Amino acid sequence: xxxxxxxxxxxxxxxxxxxxxxxxACYPITPSTHVAEELANYYADGELKEYITTxxxxxxxxxxxxxxxxxxxxxxxxxxxxFALMHEAVYCAAGMRLPIVMIVGNRALSAPLNIWGxxxxxxxxxxxxxxQFYCENSQEALDTVPQAYKVAEATLLPAMVCMDGFYITHxxxxxxxxxxxxxxxxxxxxxxxxxxxxDNPVSMGxxxxxxxxxxxxxxxxxxxxxxxxxxxxxxxxxxxxFGRSYGDGTIEEYKSGDADYVFVSxxxxxxxxxxxxxxxxxxxxxxxxxxxxxxxxxxxxxxxxALSGKKSVGVFEKSYDLGALAPLCSDVSASIALLKxxxxxxxxxxxxxxxxxxxxxxxxxxxxxxxxxxxxTEWI
Amino acid sequence: MIEVRMHGRGGxxxxxxxxxxxxxxxxxxxxxQSFPFFGVERTGxxxxxxxxxxxxxxxxxxxxxxxxxxxxxxxxxxxxxDVASGLKAGGVVIVNTKKGRGEIxxxxxxxxxxxxxxxxxxHLGRPIVNTxxxxxxxxxxxxxxxxxxxxxxxxxFKGEIAEKxxxxxxxxxxxxx
Numbered sequence: 371x372x373x374x375x376x377x378x379x380x381x382x383x384x385x386x387x388x389x390x391x392x393x394x395a396c397y398p399i400t401p402s403t404h405v406a407e408e409l410a411n412y413y414a415d416g417e418l419k420e421y422i423t424t425x426x427x428x429x430x431x432x433x434x435x436x437x438x439x440x441x442x443x444x445x446x447x448x449x450x451x452x453f454a455l456m457h458e459a460v461y462c463a464a465g466m467r468l469p470i471v472m473i474v475g476n477r478a479l480s481a482p483l484n485i486w487g488x489x490x491x492x493x494x495x496x497x498x499x500x501x502q503f504y505c506e507n508s509q510e511a512l513d514t515v516p517q518a519y520k521v522a523e524a525t526l527l528p529a530m531v532c533m534d535g536f537y538i539t540h541x542x543x544x545x546x547x548x549x550x551x552x553x554x555x556x557x558x559x560x561x562x563x564x565x566x567x568x569d570n571p572v573s574m575g576x577x578x579x580x581x582x583x584x585x586x587x588x589x590x591x592x593x594x595x596x597x598x599x600x601x602x603x604x605x606x607x608x609x610x611x612f613g614r615s616y617g618d619g620t621i622e623e624y625k626s627g628d629a630d631y632v633f634v635s636x637x638x639x640x641x642x643x644x645x646x647x648x649x650x651x652x653x654x655x656x657x658x659x660x661x662x663x664x665x666x667x668x669x670x671x672x673x674x675x676a677l678s679g680k681k682s683v684g685v686f687e688k689s690y691d692l693g694a695l696a697p698l699c700s701d702v703s704a705s706i707a708l709l710k711x712x713x714x715x716x717x718x719x720x721x722x723x724x725x726x727x728x729x730x731x732x733x734x735x736x737x738x739x740x741x742x743x744x745x746x747t748e749w750i
Numbered sequence: 751m752i753e754v755r756m757h758g759r760g761g762x763x764x765x766x767x768x769x770x771x772x773x774x775x776x777x778x779x780x781x782x783q784s785f786p787f788f789g790v791e792r793t794g795x796x797x798x799x800x801x802x803x804x805x806x807x808x809x810x811x812x813x814x815x816x817x818x819x820x821x822x823x824x825x826x827x828x829x830x831x832d833v834a835s836g837l838k839a840g841g842v843v844i845v846n847t848k849k850g851r852g853e854i855x856x857x858x859x860x861x862x863x864x865x866x867x868x869x870x871x872x873h874l875g876r877p878i879v880n881t882x883x884x885x886x887x888x889x890x891x892x893x894x895x896x897x898x899x900x901x902x903x904x905x906x907f908k909g910e911i912a913e914k915x916x917x918x919x920x921x922x923x924x925x926x927x
Contacts, residue, residue, distance in 0.1 A: 375776040377769070507811075537811040541785040542769045544776050544807075641809035729812045 373546050378508035378538040381545045382473055382531070383408035385512035387417055388550045389519050389557060391471075392442035395422040395433035397452060400485065402427075403475040403539045406447040427452035431459035431470075438468035439574050441565035443519065446470065449535055450477030453491040464499025464590060466575040469522035469560070471515065472500075474532045475539040476637070476688075478724040486725020487535030489637065493665070493689035493697050499590045501529035501597055502666040504636035508533075508543040510616055510663075516548070516557050517604045517619075523560050524604075525597045527590075532665075534688075536725065537638040548612060556611050594667045601664050620669035622661040623676050625651060629658025631741045632677060632714075634702055635686040636662045639728055643686075646733040657737050662698070673705040680714040684740035686733070686750070688722040696720050715743045721750025751804040752893060753814045757833050758823035760792050763880030764799040766906075767823075770884060771894060774902040775803045778895045783808040796831055803893055819891055822846060823866075823879050825854065834858050844886050844926065846879050851927075862890050864926040866918075873918040881915045885922030896923060 376384075383405045386394075394413070396406035413421035420437075424430045427448050434444040448456060453474065463470050474492050478484040492502060501521060505511040511533040518529040533539060548556075564572060578586060598620060605619025616622055624640075625647050626632050633643050640661040650657040660676050662669070677683055683706065687698040695703065699718035706713050719736050722728040732750055739746060754771065758764035765786045772784035780803045787798035800814040816836040825847040827833065834843055834856050841859045846866040854861070864886045866879040873882075881903060888894045899919060904912045 373776070375773045375782060507809075534811070536785070541783055541811065542772045543783050544781060638811040641811055644809050727813050729815070730810055 373544050375542055375544045377404060377540060377542050378511060378533060379404035379475065379540070380408050381508045381512045381547060382515060382533070383412070384547050385515040386445050386473065387412050388548060388553050389516050390443065390550060390553075391418070391445045393420045393422065393434070393437035393444045394418060394446065395424055395430045395437070395444070396447050397424050397427045397430050402447055402452055403449055403473070403535075405473050405475070405539075409445070409447070427456045428459055431456045431463060434470045435459060435463050435466065435468055438463070438470050439466065439566045441560070441562050441567075443523075443560040444470045445473065447473040447475075449475040450485065450491050451480060453495070454479055457495070460495055460498045460500065462575060463528045465586060467526040467590075468528055469519070469526055470528040471518045471522055472528065472530045473515070474530050475535045476532050477535040484724040487537060488688035488723045488725070489532070490689050490723075492530055492532050496666055496697065499527065499594060500666060501527055501594070501601070501664070502532060503530065503663060504532045504665055505538065505663070506638055506640050506661065508538055508541065509545045509614070511538055512545060512547055513608065513612070513614055513616070516553050517601075517608055519560075520557050520604045520607075521597060521600050524600050525593060526562070527594060527597055532637070534638040552611070556608065598664065598667045598669055616663050617661065618672065620662075620664040621672050621676060622663060624659040624661065626658030626660050626676060628656060630656040630680065631682045631684075631737065631743075632658045632660055632680050633684055633686065633733065633737055633740065634660045634662065634698075636665060636698065637688070639686060639688070639722065639733070642728065642730045643733045645730045646737055649734065650737060655741075657741070665698070668701045670701070670705045670708060673702065674708040677702075677706060677714055678709055682715040682717070682740050682743040684717040684719055684736055684746075686719040686721060686728075686736060690720055690723070715745050717744070717746040717748070719748050719750050751802055751808065752818045752891070753816065754801040754803070754819045754821065754887075755814045755817040756799045756801070756821040756823065757827050757831060758797055758799070758880070759827070760795045760797050762823050763878060764797055764823060767880035767884060768799040768801040770881065770899070770902050770906060771801045771887065772803075773905075774884075774894045774898040775801075777898040777901065780804065780893070781807045787813060796827055817841060819844070819887070820859070821883055821887060823883060825849070828854055828856070842890055844883070844890055846883060862886065862926050864922050866922055869918050869921045869925065873914045873921065882918040882922040885919035886926040888919075889923045889926045896920070
C-alpha cells in the first residue's frame with residue numbers, strides 16, 4: 371500500500387468509495403465537508419453507483435434510510451448545523467436497525483453562528499442508538515470507515531465515523547488507503563435478511579403501541595452494548611489484515627499502565643496529549659493518556675480497568691451538557707464508580723469549542739492540574 | 751520538527767502552497783502535515799497556512815505559533831501583521847518584495863528576499879506567487895529537493911501551466927538572496 375499525502379476529507383472519501391457503497395446521499399454545501407464533494411466527483415467519474423444530491427441533510431438521512439431498508443450499503447456525510455437538522459431521522463435510522471455509515475466532520479452548533487470544530491454536533495446525538503467512533507488523525511479516520519461498515523452490518527446498527535472539523539478534515543497528512551480488492555477481503559457484501567422487497571412485502575419503522583414500543587428501545591440498547599465486542603473484533607481483524615490497530619478498538623492506553631495521573635479525551639487532541647505526556651515522562655513524571663475511540667456504546671468496563679489504581683484523572687472534551695456535568699466526563703465518572711476501593715479524583719475540562727485552538731501547552735497545563743489530585747471543573 | 755508559517759492574502763494560494771510543500775517534502779522522505787489557519791474565506795483578507803516537516807510522524811494538531819520558517823507572499827502584510835511573531839531563534843523569514851532586505855523592517859531572524867511577483871508575472875503572466883515562493887523555500891531551507899517540488903507541481907497542474915510554474919520556481923530558487 372503506497373503512502374500518499376492528501377487532505378483528510380479526500381482520504382476518507384477514497385476509503386468510502388473503496389467500501390463500494392450502493393448509495394451516497396449528501397447535501398453538498400457548508401457545513402458539509404470535502405468528503406461529499408469528492409464522492410460527487412467519484413460518481414461523475416462512474417466510480418460510485420448512486421449519488422443523490424438532496425435538498426437538506428434531513429433528506430440525506432431520509433434517503434439513506436430508504437436505500438438501506440431496500441438492502442443497499444449507504445453513506446452520508448455531514449457536520450454542525452446540517453447534522454442538527456437531521457436529528458429526527460437519526461433516531462429513525464437506529465430504531466429501524468439500518469446499518470448506515472455517516473461520516474461526520476465535527477463542528478460547533480449555533481448560536482452564535484460558528485463553522486469551526488467541536489464535538490457537540492455528534493455528542494448531542496449520543497442517545498440516538500448509533501455507534502460513534504472518534505478518530506485521532508486522517509489515517510485512523512479512513513481505516514475506521516471499513517470497520518464501521520463491518521460492525522454496523524454485523525449488528526444492524528448505524529455507525530458514525532467522527533473526525534475533528536478542520537484539524538482532520540482540512541489537514542493534509544500522509545496516509546495509506548486500502549484498495550477495493552483488499553477491503554472486499556475484510557468487508558463481506560451487505561446482504562440483510564429483511565429488506566424492502568416487492569416480492570416479499572414487509573413494513574419497517576411502523577407504529578408501535580405502548581405494549582411494544584419500549585421493547586424496541588430495550589433491544590436497541592442491549593444490542594448496542596453487545597456491539598462493543600464486535601468493535602474489538604473488527605479492530606483486531608483489521609490489524610491482522612492491514613497491520614494497523616487503534617488500542618483494543620474501544621480505548622487506546624498510551625503510557626497509562628504505570629501512570630499516577632491520566633488525561634482522558636477523544637479525537638485529534640490526543641496527538642497533542644501524546645506529545646505532552648512524552649515531555650513529562652522525559653522528566654520522570656508518571657503521566658499517561660487514555661484515548662476513548664468508541665464513545666457509543668461506551669466502554670465502561672475497559673475504561674474502569676484502565677483507570678484502576680490511578681491517583682487522579684482529568685477528562686478534556688470539546689462538548690458540553692449545559693446545566694449538567696459534561697457528557698464525556700459523566701461517562702468517565704460512571705466508569706470510575708465501578709471501581710472498588712480508592713477511586714481517582716476526577717476533573718472536568720471543557721475547551722476547544724467553536725475552533726478554539728487547544729495546544730500541547732494547554733494539555734501540559736491540564737496535566738499539571740490533574741497531578742494535584744483535586745476535583746476541578748474548568749473551561750480551557 | 752520544522753514548522754512553517756505562510757502569510758498571504760485570501761486568493762493568493764497559501765493553502766495550495768503549503769500542501770505542495772507537504773507533498774514534495776513527503777516525497778523527499780519526510781513526514782509532513784499542512785493545513786490552513788481556519789478563517790473565513792474572503793479575497794484579500796490576511797490569511798495564514800502552516801506546514802510541519804519532521805523525521806517521524808507528526809502527531810500534533812494545532813496552529814503554528816513558534817515557526818522555524820516564515821514565508822510572506824505579499825509584502826503589504828508587513829504593515830498590518832507581525833510576521834516574525836514567535837519566530838524561533840535562528841529562524842528564517844522569506845519575503846516576496848522588490849525592496850532591499852534592510853528596507854522591510856523585519857526584526858529578528860535571518861531575512862531572505864525575492865521578487866517573486868516579478869518572476870511570476872514574467873513566467874505566468876499573472877502576479878500569482880504561491881508556487882514561485884516554494885523555490886525560495888527550497889533554496890533557503892534545503893528541506894525540499896527541487897526535483898520533488900517540480901514533480902509535485904507537474905502532478906497538480908498539467909502541461910504548459912505546470913512548466914510555467916516550474917520555470918517560476920527555478921528562477922525564484924536562483925534569485926533568492
